[in-house]
Amino acid sequence: MDRNRAMDVSVNDLVQDETGNFYFGTDFNIMIFDTLGNLSVLNPEQVSGQEKFEGSFVRNLQFDSHGILWAGTNNGLYHYNPRNNQMAYFKLPFDSFQNKEIWEIYLDEEGVLWVGTYSAGLFIVSPDDHSVEPVTLEPRLNRTETVRAVSKGVFGEYWIGTRGGLYAYSKARGVTGFYKHDERDPRSISNNSVLSVLNDARGETWIGTRGGLNLLAKSKQVFHHFGALPGDNNYLNSSIIYAFWIDDEGKIWIGTEDGGINIFDPETGKYEYLVARENQPNSISQNCIKAFLDDKRGNLWVGTFLGGIDVINLKTREINHFKHTPGKAGSLSDNRVWDFCIDRNNDIWVATSGGVDRFIRQTNSFEHFPQLNGDNQVSWIEPDSKGNLWMGSLDEVIVYNPELNTISRFAEHTRAMFEDSRNRIWIATIDNGIALYSAETGALKYYNEKDGLANNQALCILEDRSNNLWISTTNGLSKFNPDEEFFRNFTSKDGLSNNQFCYGAAMKTSDGQMLFGSVAGFNLFNPAEVLNEDTDVPIVLTDLKIFNKSVPIGNGKKSVLQKSISETGHLVLNYDQNMFTVEFAA
Known part of the structure; x- marks a missing residue:
């Protein structure tokens, strides 16, 4: 065979076996380039009664941990044993009318194969027992049944690229995220048709699409x-x-x-x-x-x-x-309802623009409590572990104990109260950050922008499983370690949808994830997956300028740069080249 002519074909994929032989997937078969320099067309023995391999368009090749070569073709999936030169057809659960093209074969660390198809989605195939498990990808949208890329990310999740968008997938939890193009959002994926996905050594995810290349930084993969x-x-x-x-x-x-x-x-x-x-x-x-x-x-x-x-x-x-019905006893104080809570006696309390009411279940009516804030607005209400009810008016924090009938008042402009796992009371103020509070004496200490909080207008407070507080503000989200009194802030640059959060919109799920609402939808994330700040960032030199002019690469002895500045180990400049600039990227 004319080796030059034989290689004048489209090569769709290539792999190398343990002995150094190369296998090329082409438009009509598999070709082998062995360690002696010989090039030949694979001519395997075909298992009788099965779909023939010869003449197949070979799109994907992948060796498994047993040295078996798996081939994805336009006619389906095959596996080849080099030891006995036998090729066998592997039956996937296609419907009779479905296209059988294979578009991706990915071998994971557990030794199983992820097989992406054109028309039937994604399957996990075990080379050991030849079992097949379909992967459920939700939401199912137009063209998401075509799976063209699979890659494993730094958090252990799998990134699955389809013609209809990009999925993040966990073997334990299923789909954990879905990304698709949104014309209104310049930060969305540039095109729904994903061609390739790569997770690099730093954990960044690179996504190749029909609309260009996208980078999803590992730090921004947390916020959905x-x-x-x-x-x-x-x-x-x-x-x-x-x-x-x-x-x-x-x-x-x-x-x-x-x-x-x-x-x-x-x-x-x-x-x-x-x-x-x-x-x-x-x-x-x-x-x-x-x-x-x-x-x-x-x-x-x-x-x-x-x-x-x-x-x-x-x-x-x-x-x-x-x-609210004017003049009717027992009706709600006002139709502008801001908040609810349940006390230790299972009574429901309501914060309205007309004050505070308690629901009387026996009569299906409300009892008004004018002694708390008259007929004036109460914006939030929350119980603590001691039986107190905390509430915020427009200019006070009010602490009421229904059992003792005691009331304490502290001048403050607020949006929320939160009791942490150590029974400490935290107040979100709208002009002075967050405050550590006492029911008896009021504010004990304030933490605001001077201490590192994202903004003095705090809105909601939650606590994660590591006892850190998360505070939403009108200019980003803050993570606060109360013991070390240290803040770390997050904004849209870190993957949040928006920096302007909303009052009342915060909740922790039973599995520790957090929800925060904003003026642009909501964010869902797991605090345990938030990475520490990455200070180990490689620096790449990008340009050298002398007197504000870029220095070209030259071959002469007098050339300052013999190769790219990014590859240059040292520089020698003349005494009169004393104004220079080095540009870099990190």
Whole structure:
């Protein structure tokens, strides 16, 4: 065979075996270039009764840990044993009408193969027992059934590139993220058609698409963003978020500014919307949702702005309404409802623009407590472990003990209270950061921008499993170690959807993940996956200038640069070349 002519073909993939032989996948077969320099076409023995291999368009080649060569072709999947020169067809569970093209074969650290197909999605194949397990990728969108790339990331997740977007996948949890192009977001993936994925030695993820090359930095892979696009149930219908609640099925209920309640199903990636409808009593009262409360009796209480309270029976979806009726005793104090809480006696308390009410379950009515803040607005209310109720008016922190009937007041402009795992009380202020508080004496210490907080207007506080506090602000998110009194801040540059967070919109899930709502949707992340600040960044020299002019690379003895500045070990300059600039990237 004419070796030069034989190689004048398209080579789609190549691999090398343990002895040094090269195998090339071409448009018509597999070719072998052995260690003696001989080039030949693979001519294997075919298992009788199976689909013939010869003439196949070979797109992928991959050796498994047993030295068996797997070949992905336009006719399906084959495996070749070099020891006995036998080729066998491997049957994947295609439907009879489906295209059988193989587009990816990836060998992971556990020795199993991830096989991406054109029309049937992704399969995990065990070379040991030849078992096949389909990989469920949700949401299923147009062209996501074509899997063209698989790569393992620094956090142990797998990155799966399809014609319809990019999935992050965990063997334990399934799909953990989905990325697709959004014309409104310049930071989104440049094109849904993913051709290749590479995770480099630093843990950065490089994504090749039909729209160019994308880099997803490892530090930005932690924050998952969920945005709004009205009319498409793969998105929120409103971008401003005020409240969260998670039901027993793991669905996330989201209170929005003007889109009612959005119910997100992480399994499907789809949203259901509960919105106000005129002349329909069994709809919610208003589309501006400020608060949720699970009453532990099978009902979800919904605080609305101008619509009072809606109580949703979670089993039947029937909705009861409580509203302010002027002159009627026992009605809600005001239809502008800001927050709820349940005390240690399982009584429900309501913070409204007309003060504080307690719900009387026996009479289905409300008792007003004017002694707390008259008929004036209370923006939040929260119980502590000692039986106190903490609440924030427009200019005070009010601490009320219902059992002792005691009230303490402290001048403060606030948005939230949080009691941590050590029973310390933290207050989010809107002008002085966060404050460590005492129910008896008020503020003990403030932590604000001077101490490293992202912004003095603090909104919500949560605690992670390592006892760090996470504070949302109007200019980013802060992580705070109370013992070391150290802050670390995160902004949109770190992968957050937006720096402007919203009051009330924060929740920790049962598995330790955190939800924070903003004016541009919400972020979901696991604090344990947030990397420490990366100071080990390689520096690359990119240009040398003398008197503000770039120095060219030359071959002469007088040339300053004999090769690229990035590859130059030392420089020798004349005495009159005393103004120079070195540019670098990191």
